[in-house]
Amino acid sequence: MRAPGNLTVVGLGPGDPQWLTPAASAALVAAQDLVGYHAYLDRVPAMSGQQRHGFDNRSESDRARLALDLASQGRRVAVVSGGDPGVFAMAAAVFEAVDAGPLAWRALDIRVEPGVTAMLAAAARVGAPLGNDFCAISLSDNLKPRAVVEQRLRAALAGDFVIALYNPASLARPGQLGAALRIAAEVRGPETPVIFAHAVGRPDERVAVECLAKAQSMAADMATLVVIGASATRSIDRGSDAIPFVYTPRSIRARC
Amino acid sequence: MRAPGNLTVVGLGPGDPQWLTPAASAALVAAQDLVGYHAYLDRVPAMSGQQRHGFDNRSESDRARLALDLASQGRRVAVVSGGDPGVFAMAAAVFEAVDAGPLAWRALDIRVEPGVTAMLAAAARVGAPLGNDFCAISLSDNLKPRAVVEQRLRAALAGDFVIALYNPASLARPGQLGAALRIAAEVRGPETPVIFAHAVGRPDERVAVECLAKAQSMAADMATLVVIGASATRSIDRGSDAIPFVYTPRSIRARC
Numbered sequence: 001m002r003a004p005g006n007l008t009v010v011g012l013g014p015g016d017p018q019w020l021t022p023a024a025s026a027a028l029v030a031a032q033d034l035v036g037y038h039a040y041l042d043r044v045p046a047m048s049g050q051q052r053h054g055f056d057n058r059s060e061s062d063r064a065r066l067a068l069d070l071a072s073q074g075r076r077v078a079v080v081s082g083g084d085p086g087v088f089a090m091a092a093a094v095f096e097a098v099d100a101g102p103l104a105w106r107a108l109d110i111r112v113e114p115g116v117t118a119m120l121a122a123a124a125r126v127g128a129p130l131g132n133d134f135c136a137i138s139l140s141d142n143l144k145p146r147a148v149v150e151q152r153l154r155a156a157l158a159g160d161f162v163i164a165l166y167n168p169a170s171l172a173r174p175g176q177l178g179a180a181l182r183i184a185a186e187v188r189g190p191e192t193p194v195i196f197a198h199a200v201g202r203p204d205e206r207v208a209v210e211c212l213a214k215a216q217s218m219a220a221d222m223a224t225l226v227v228i229g230a231s232a233t234r235s236i237d238r239g240s241d242a243i244p245f246v247y248t249p250r251s252i253r254a255r256c
Numbered sequence: 257m258r259a260p261g262n263l264t265v266v267g268l269g270p271g272d273p274q275w276l277t278p279a280a281s282a283a284l285v286a287a288q289d290l291v292g293y294h295a296y297l298d299r300v301p302a303m304s305g306q307q308r309h310g311f312d313n314r315s316e317s318d319r320a321r322l323a324l325d326l327a328s329q330g331r332r333v334a335v336v337s338g339g340d341p342g343v344f345a346m347a348a349a350v351f352e353a354v355d356a357g358p359l360a361w362r363a364l365d366i367r368v369e370p371g372v373t374a375m376l377a378a379a380a381r382v383g384a385p386l387g388n389d390f391c392a393i394s395l396s397d398n399l400k401p402r403a404v405v406e407q408r409l410r411a412a413l414a415g416d417f418v419i420a421l422y423n424p425a426s427l428a429r430p431g432q433l434g435a436a437l438r439i440a441a442e443v444r445g446p447e448t449p450v451i452f453a454h455a456v457g458r459p460d461e462r463v464a465v466e467c468l469a470k471a472q473s474m475a476a477d478m479a480t481l482v483v484i485g486a487s488a489t490r491s492i493d494r495g496s497d498a499i500p501f502v503y504t505p506r507s508i509r510a511r512c
């Protein structure tokens with residue numbers, strides 16, 4: 001009888017191999033097939049005998065179906081995802097495909113290996129901006145209407161959450177981040193710290209902190225994670241050369 | 257001249273050593289002093305020559321000040337934190353202490369090593385419930401008034417975020433999670449999936465999925481992470497023995 005296949009959605013973390021968990025490494029080594037966006041596959045060391053199925057970055061559903069199909073043929077499959085696969089990444093695409101696919105896919109051994117998601121790495125670089133209640137919003141409007149993005153942003157502002165923005169900009173929608181920052185500036189003070197963290201953990205990492213009043217002039221792309229502070233978020237100046245520490249106090253009463 | 261000290265706030269992840277990043281491991285090995293809640297220190301293998309400073313779980317500010325004091329004396333210090341240190345954990349306590357402490361502390365080499373936070377591990381165990389916009393709220397009212405918790409919960413519901421609840425219950429406030437679930441049930445449908453993930457990655461791990469209508473009867477403690485689905489969050493039934501897959505679609509338009 002053929003051995004049953006399996007599928008693991010693996011989070012590579014933000015880019016630095018030192019942030020790849022041992023569990024994720026083991027899942028990559030155990031796989032017979034690696035399925036993923038080619039830029040993520042390029043991060044995985046080559047192993048003899050392992051099949052690679054590279055895709056462009058607009059084919060998440062195709063990747064998911066191929067991986068499920070391979071697993072249902074008895075293969076050990078790893079779907080490779082950046083960051084944490086459950087946060088605006090491949091895990092949801094896989095379970096959408098399971099839900100819409102043949103009933104037999106529901107019986108497959110499907111697992112998710114968590115990873116360090118971009119907002120945690122970005123936060124770590126400047127201090128503890130996510131130190132109190134926070135939310136994560138993807139600004140990509142490929143997948144949801146702009147009105148939904150705006151409604152969620154306004155709700156997050158009303159709740160005084162720290163706001164992490166994923167996929168803040170692309171060539172197709174250069175104005176979206178600016179619009180989000182203008183909405184934030186209607187509610188939060190001009191001194192509110194905003195963090196721009198580009199490619200954290202990769203060779204082209206750039207991290208900057210700017211106040212909300214000046215944040216709209218900052219550049220961002222799809223590899224940038226933006227964090228907008230809550231009303232209690234504070235900067236600690238460290239002198240001219242160093243970027244400030246940024247943190248959000250644990251206690252609401254600690255607000256000055 | 258004395259070598260300058262440093263301080264790294266290290267995230268151990270949710271408990272399974274296979275989720276400890278190589279960077280976090282290296283920071284633990286490099287430290288001369290480990291400072292932390294004793295239950296977290298117990299997870300770190302003993303190393304000869306390393307000093308351990310164990311604390312109870314209500315002394316975060318004391319831990320932070322001791323660690324900063326040691327670093328300012330030239331020691332290499334690791335503050336040990338569960339999960340990701342920036343999420344309801346020790347990193348904010350350290351930067352609060354820096355902000356309130358002597359100016360010399362601002363010049364210290366202070367870093368944060370990110371980790372897999374509990375909601376990512378809990379989500380991974382059931383599928384991809386955090387697959388669209390989400391928020392994280394700590395229900396602990398030691399640090400903020402209940403009215404703030406309730407206001408944030410209502411804002412998160414208004415924005416249709418998936419909601420991860422940290423610190424959902426303790427002996428001192430057994431009713432707080434029930435109150436949160438009742439508020440959620442005013443807005444979200446009775447079939448909304450709710451995930452109860454206790455001690456994920458540790459020997460006493462227990463994970464359950466219940467619909468919101470029945471969730472109030474579920475037990476939770478401080479080691480439980482609770483995730484309340486958004487309106488689009490779906491369960492995929494896998495038969496009587498297995499817990500269902502739970503995911504939130506990437507696309508808003510995919511909602512049935």
